[in-house]
Amino acid sequence: MFAVEVRDHVMIAHSFKGDLFGPAQALHGATFVVDAAFIAKTMDENGVVIDIGRAHEALKEVLGPLNYKNLDEVPEFKGKNTTTEFLTKHIHDYLAAAARDNRLGRQGSELDSIRITISESHVARAWYEASVT
Numbered sequence: 752m753f754a755v756e757v758r759d760h761v762m763i764a765h766s767f768k769g770d771l772f773g774p775a776q777a778l779h780g781a782t783f784v785v786d787a788a789f790i791a792k793t794m795d796e797n798g799v800v801i802d803i804g805r806a807h808e809a810l811k812e813v814l815g816p817l818n819y820k821n822l823d824e825v826p827e828f829k830g831k832n833t834t835t836e837f838l839t840k841h842i843h844d845y846l847a848a849a850a851r852d853n854r855l856g857r858q859g860s861e862l863d864s865i866r867i868t869i870s871e872s873h874v875a876r877a878w879y880e881a882s883v884t
């Protein structure tokens with residue numbers, strides 16, 4: 752498999768419901784480093800998996816509406832714990848839809864999968880990988 756990975760970051764605040772989360776039940780902030788890997792069995796006729804510029808733009812598009820937000824107040828996330836895992840899937844679903852709509856400079860059907868990795872601190876990260884279709 753070939754892969755191209757682009758990176759951005761997002762600054763958010765949120766709180767969690769559930770005793771599991773201990774002190775993180777209170778409102779707290781985080782800066783998440785987000786890596787989006789576009790994975791394909793083949794390169795295209797230009798010798799690329801995907802155009803890095805378009806991939807980076809798409810990542811910025813999905814992170815933009817979350818930046819500097821309290822995720823507890825984002826209507827789409829109402830009633831959800833916006834954990835690192837949850838956010839990996841949110842970002843994946845947006846980028847997979849963009850790929851299916853051929854907005855990333857390559858037919859979505861030519862990509863195998865997209866993997867989103869979020870590093871939530873220097874000690875922990877989570878990822879979600881799934882096909883584009």
Ligand SMILES: Nc1nc2c(c(=O)[nH]1)N=C([C@H](O)[C@H](O)COP(=O)(O)OP(=O)(O)OP(=O)(O)O)CN2
Nearest residue numbers: 767772773774775779781833834835836871872877
């Ligand atoms: N599986 C997950 N576990 C936790 C997440 C998460 O997104 N996925 N998030 C948090 C908190 O948001 C925060 O990142 C860490 O909070 P904290 O209470 O400091 O977390 P720890 O469990 O790592 O550490 P302790 O200090 O030992 O409680 C928490 N968990």
